Amino acid sequence: MTKYFIRRLLIMVPVLAGISLVLFTILALAPGDPFEELAANPNVPREVAQALRHQYGLDDPVAVRYVRWFSAMLKGDWGFSFVSRVNVDTLIMQRLPTSLFVLGSAQLLGLLIALPIGTYSALRPYSLFDQVATTLAFIGFSLPTFFTGLVFILVFSLWLDWLPFIYRADIAATGWRWWWEHARQAAMPVAVLGLFQGATLTRFVRSAVLDVIRLDYVNTARAKGLSEGVTVVKHVIRNALIPVVTLVALQIPGIFTGAVITEQIFRIPGIGSLLISSILANDTPVIMAITFVFSCLVVIFNLLADLLYGWLDPRIAYR
């Protein structure tokens, strides 16, 4: 187990290095220039953009820039944004809590919806409840989040005027009001993302439970006289959850990237909106750092999923 873990960690290093090389090259080849707004402004002398390019090392060849970036990264120096001149790690740390809060709540909401509905559907397959749940789930994961987001804004903000559609990271209130304001503004984005997650997960929970419920040990549990509730909770769900847990772990990096558009719609100052504005401004160091963090998340959560799998299911051995 430990050996396996160490081996996987070692493999991660060349994988991440490779990813960073590809990302850096693509960004270097992409059109656009962080100082184009300066160059287009007749009031700013040409020397200014040239001096900045020189100071920030943009005139060097791509290979040199990559080596410089990579060696700085190894020392924990993420560089600084060309646009705001703020260190990239500061920028990311400013945005991370908001993203984690919204995405975490959405994931939690998704699970809270998926677990009971998925299980109940599987216990009574093809019943009316199952049919309705399945239909809703299909609708749920067919609709893209940017669409549901706009529909929510239209209904809850514009027609009903209940909820604000602009998310503010620091609310100047304390105590209950602070909680209340936060809940109000987070309601729509969390619902949009959570319902989408919930819809996907419901289908998955349903099929996982269906797989397990037919197995012999479930019949055995029933035969030895356990109540239906105990059978379902202790024998069915527990075993059915093994693949679900893996899936959730694998989905987490996907949620980060998938939330980019939702963050933009609700003006949530999270990682995703930082990524979008950096892309629009050609702010290479920030784009590089965020995409690299996303890649790290994918690699790490893959490893985590594999490890969790073995921990939950002792039949799986690591070699």
Added chain:
Amino acid sequence: MEERELRASIEQVRVGTLSRRRFVQAMVGLGLTAPMAAQMLASAGVAQAQTKTTYKPTKRGGGGALRVLWWQGATLLNPHFAVGTKDQDGSRIFYEPLAVWDPEGNLVPVLAAEVPSLQNGAVARDGRSVTWKLKKNVQWHDGKPFTADDVVFNWEYAADPASACTTSGTYKEIKVDKVDGHTVKITFPKPTPFWADPFVGVRGMIIPKHLFEGFKGAKSREAPANLKPVGTGPYRFADFKPGDLVKGELNPTYHMPNRPHFDTIEMKGGGDANSAARAVIQTGEYDFAWNLQVEDENLKRMEQGGRGKADITPGGNIEHVQLNNTDPWKDVDGERSSLKTKHPFLTDPAVRQALNLLVDRASVQEQIYGRTGIATANFLNEPKRFNSRNTKYEFNVDKANQILEAAGWKKGGDGIRAKDGVKLKIVYQTSNNPLRQKTQAIVKQAAAKAGIEMELKGVVASVYFSSDVANPDTYTHFYTDIQMYTTTMTQPDPETFMNQFTSWEVATKDNKWQGRNITRWRNEEYDKFFRAAESELDPVKRAALFIKMNDLAIQNIVVIPVVLRPAVAGISNRLKGAEQSGWDSNFWNLENWYRES
């Protein structure tokens, strides 16, 4: 309009038969700027109008929170690094210049005790220096006094090439001396008609010497105050998250009485223009929104909610079609549209005249832009009263046909006109933007009727407006026959705007396509007028020169103006005093904003 006519109009203002406002409007229409018009009046001894303030609150604070939306959030708060208006506006919450421009182009003192003028002797007759008297008893937010040393320091800071300040153009040539604790003297290297650029408006905000002294030049990025500004403005720094939020709180020691009204200000960034408009105009969640590039139809629908309105400020931004003077299809020394070539047919005046007749400006305004794009005949928008000879716009397909026919462009079997084997086939380029694509379609349709074939080309905005030397699709490469985009004039003086037609500004491979003359039109007379205007001290004579330059560009149909694009802001109905200037920051008078209860 000649110098004589200008003088006559100024005389009319002086005796009172022409209102000051009409005069300023007319000058703006002639392609000049309001500040320049005000300068002309001042030189003729017409007293500067007092900027009316309707500020009602009788005590400082108590206004609650002011919430404003910038759909692109401020990314830095050092005015000398500001890249776009978003950064200038973010900085302007905390920092102030010596004086600001009001909507009619008058200078209003902020940190200055009074506005320099020829009459009070602060502006030198030879145009080589100006002396500013500073307000006493102004404090920085940290309690230190504001003095002449701070002003002098800002010059040193911005003029240092190693600081790479975006304001360096304003400061690098001048010299600033301290006269006494609250007086500074600016010396110009040559007679400078427009002296009110340094320390004025968006490029004139003053940062404190005591916090930035150690961070001049190459170390400029490291100053802690870059992220935590300490200024003299109506609000003190509270919080800053680049691209997302700028937060300020009331400055209890602000130097103007009873101001500011609001206890906090919150400038939120991100999102898109449409939903920003909605949050101010329709739902009233926010008080003010910046730069609403939204279709007029949508704005009108939102305004029916009754909580806010679109505030439309005319300015000099103009959507125009440029005609290429060089051949975009011939490669000379690794460069197309080279100065060594000549366009096969766009250099024929008949073709230019025909094209000018084929742009249906009225339909473009009516069907596409509404209030946010006003059809215009000229690079200069002409109010009726000041109509000069060459300023009518016309849409006339028949006339275009006649002109082409007379010039020997005959229709071939395919309906496309040709002469000596050259066909009138035009590639028409612009950035990808629904409004622009609709305009392209309208022009193409009319051109087809006149026997000109147009191929429409759209380029992604991030590529089109980039300064990428290797990309042939940028607007400065201009590798097509004609192209269309908006050129902006927000500078208080037209000089920088007008240099886009001078021969030394031509964009070429040699200057990495950074020259400002994109059409590659060269005209000795224009160059001569421009050189003369650079050192002409009499504002009226100078204005007449600019008008002549405008006329030249229009008579030769160097460009075909389509619509003027005014600045659109969203303002809540309860927010008062937030009138936009058009010649200065959106926050030019932030201290006067208040909410009606």
